[in-house]
Amino acid sequence: MSISIAHLGPPGTYAEAAALAYCRTLTRECDSKAWLCPYPSIAQTLHAVAKGQADLAVVPVENSIEGSVTITLDTLWQLDQLQIQQALVLPIQHALLSRASRLQAIQTVYSHPQALAQCQGWLENSLPLVQLVPTNSTTEALQHLDTDYTAGVIASQRAAMLYQLPILAAAINDYPDNCTRFWIVGQQSSPGGSHTSLAFSTPANVPGALVKPLQAFAQREINLSRIESRPTKRSLGEYLFFIDLEANASTPLVQEALSEAASHTEILKIFGSYSVIPIDSTALIEN
């Protein structure tokens, strides 16, 4: 059976690297069994799965430096039918790709805003006078490099190999432990696993409205590995809360905690329980 996997494109993005890493965990013969479908935005990637145009989507959720990828959270809340199938954490190492012969010749640096932000210290020190231009993905601007020898793009080493572009500076991210968590999302029911993700809205302007649902987990010593607030888009000061539990929703203790939490929330949506795939980072570049 062949499966289609949607991701942010064009090819060479970190989302594609995550999709390939996921494929490798599925089967050794992945290349013949899965095909990758690049989409121009993360929202379109998730919508493709909701509409049945692709079987799975691989989407970034959170970066260790820049924090949440809010479009992923917002879209998942809107699209009721999607469940998280697995998670994986990808090490991120940025490089500066350019056809310039030396750093001093660079006048403009293009990349996704998250990548620009993750290299801001290096950019301020090494290229203090260049113009920074945000793009929709790290690979979108690579086309500029063939005609503009004063341009650079922050992307992965894998993108440099794919597009046969020179690396002018490697490992330029400010924090060496930079990594991004991705979710693999589909319409299949939740597979179960060590982590559970959910989101809820709380009644507005009630003191302790957030504390009560959190207590339902704390009292049972269920660890929250993450909490993130997002606006409801109704009015300033009304939020949704996205929570990751280090627990499987199918156990009676977690079921009990979820029922209690639900009684203190307006709407509670469970995005599924899933396992986290360990990734061998050294294998990533070769693909």
Next chain:
Amino acid sequence: MSISIAHLGPPGTYAEAAALAYCRTLTRECDSKAWLCPYPSIAQTLHAVAKGQADLAVVPVENSIEGSVTITLDTLWQLDQLQIQQALVLPIQHALLSRASRLQAIQTVYSHPQALAQCQGWLENSLPLVQLVPTNSTTEALQHLDTDYTAGVIASQRAAMLYQLPILAAAINDYPDNCTRFWIVGQQSSPGGSHTSLAFSTPANVPGALVKPLQAFAQREINLSRIESRPTKRSLGEYLFFIDLEANASTPLVQEALSEAASHTEILKIFGSYSVIPIDSTALIEN
């Protein structure tokens, strides 16, 4: 006494509109007493005040649709000495500025990623085939319009007036109640007021680590109007929490809650107590 106010530029941004709205509350003769200093990024705006190059900075904190402006939170945490002096909420109404004669002629739309996101529904319906190009501010790309009649920029009506550019479509934001909260930040000590903002880090991997400091406020019926998590940038899964209280930090009850919260956190920083200035939205466009 003349004061200098830093904000995200070039002139015509919503941050500048917020700075002008703040000036108007200071004195009727604001123009002669305050001068505005545009900076190319929000981080540079805050650094200017920390270095004493400007007296105050007006920075966006949160939008009702797109959520937190994370660079503001991250920079405030890093720069220890800044205190919030006041807050104001600015209504946001986007327009499409262009020299094209009709919508169908537009091929590219430039704007700040937050503005593009706040108009994504309108863009999908009215301009489904255009290329969307993110910029560092809503006004940065206005220079393109004079030479490229197929380009549009999403910016304010005030920007259209300042730069004498035609409005091709008005009120294009997807949610009519779109507004942004700004903070006025300086090195002066906290003035006191109805709201208090703080941030703290919690010990990693302790069940209930977030619940305990929150309980300190909930037990005393002190309402949290906002909670936001940000990565510590040390490792994935370690967070800072930014919290707004509807209370003045100088009252004994809040002092007691803050002491109790501090005993459950690693580092706790108080960014000050301040009042929220009511803004007359109809007066904004004329400036």
